[in-house]
Amino acid sequence: MDESRIPESPIRIREGFRGQVQHVLPRPLLDRVAGHPLLQSLLPTDIGWYPTAQYHYRERPEGAGEHILIYCVAGAGWAKLRDEFFTVHSGEALVIPANTPHCYGASNDDPWSIHWVHFLGGTGEYLAHVVTPTSYKLSVDAQCGATVEALFRACYALFPGGFILSRLIYCAQVLHHLLGELFFNNSAFSPAMRTSRFHSIxxxxxxxxxxxxxxxxxxxxxxxxxxxxxxxxxxxxxxxxxxxxxxxxxxxxxxxxxxxxxxxxxxxxxxxxxxxxxxxxxxxxxxxxxxxxxxxxxxxxxx
Structure with a gap:
């Protein structure tokens, strides 16, 4: 894939993929619960699963109001954040800090399958900035990846019955676990990768x-x-x-x-x-x- 420009595609789709899961929490609900003591540090706002997401494309010139995590489990995609362009492969995660102009999409030849979540809160603010503009993506080892996938599925199972406060709190706790695995129990990544001096200890x-x-x-x-x-x-x-x-x-x-x-x-x-x-x-x-x-x-x- 040419890493100098956004790949052209005859079709661009935001959502609507066969087998997809998508939960977008109502904004009035989020406003009501944002001050809850168990949701202040980490509040999921949107979460989903897009399998083999052919022609997937999303563009936000002003960025999103939340931090975004995308975990690619199959296929490939690409992303452009500010002026940085790179590919995203299976076994890699993409972190987009809030208010960062971006666009991303699936590979035309091998469209990605992705788990994704948007989130707010102090914990999210810290973790979203562990990566830097030169390292918005991180590798995920196989064991960590399997755990992260299971935790995403646990979140998906919570909301078909409605957006009940107890389920939202539980989802936030699961997301804490998920981010902890990704950032701190993932042998393929270390916060020290923020510098060129990275060396596993x-x-x-x-x-x-x-x-x-x-x-x-x-x-x-x-x-x-x-x-x-x-x-x-x-x-x-x-x-x-x-x-x-x-x-x-x-x-x-x-x-x-x-x-x-x-x-x-x-x-x-x-x-x-x-x-x-x-x-x-x-x-x-x-x-x-x-x-x-x-x-x-x-x-x-x-x-």
Missing amino acids: ESTLTFLRQNLHRSLSLREMAGHAGLSESHFSRIFKEQTGHSPLDYFILLKMQHASTLLSVTSLSIKEVAAAVGYSDPYYFSRLFKKTFGVSPRAYRNSPKG
């Missing part, structure tokens, strides 16, 4: 979990990732919110809490199991993490 996280009994240095962690210490630290914090050493301590303390709960190991033995020869230093770190000493944690009721 999954192998590093596995390396850390496998070496909780050791005292790893930042140099060893960066060396395992094949990066300089400064580059590694920057990427690691982007993807976890913690420095590598702080994250490693958190992993150690988490494992220590499990050992304290399910074994009869002494405090000294637990400390040694997570790489600390000094049980007093271990106890200080544990208390800083959990707010109580290892002994108090072991004796506290749980569950």
Whole structure:
């Protein structure tokens, strides 16, 4: 497909595809429920499924009032957002922030099958801007894709009986799950892809979990990732919110809490199991993490 201009088509269709699902919530209803505490952060406004959507085309020169997510599960399509043109293939999702001029449509040769949803709210505002004008689409791994499809279908099943508030709230909760899977449990995507420095840290996280009994240095962690210490630290914090050493301590303390709960190991033995020869230093770190000493944690009721 020529990526320099919008593909010409003899027919352009907004909707009406065989087997489609489409639910557009009445705007007066949305106005009434927008202030509900469970809908303020994420409010779905339109949702649907267009299978083999031949000649599908949509253009909004001023953008939409909501954020839009399109997930392509078969075939292909294209999109133009502002001045950026690109193709969208099976296993890719497209995120269009609110008020962004755009048009999109199905491939003439291999029309796409898409799940789609429009949404408002603070959570949506944040997630819609995780991607940038140079990265409006994201790849979706197979496991995540299967979960996202199932969650879309769960939403579709809610509305044939009417737009009842409880169903709308449930749909919003399912959509929270769906977006969480797509953005934060999807090995094919990371918020760090917003920069050219993207480098997956999954192998590093596995390396850390496998070496909780050791005292790893930042140099060893960066060396395992094949990066300089400064580059590694920057990427690691982007993807976890913690420095590598702080994250490693958190992993150690988490494992220590499990050992304290399910074994009869002494405090000294637990400390040694997570790489600390000094049980007093271990106890200080544990208390800083959990707010109580290892002994108090072991004796506290749980569950």
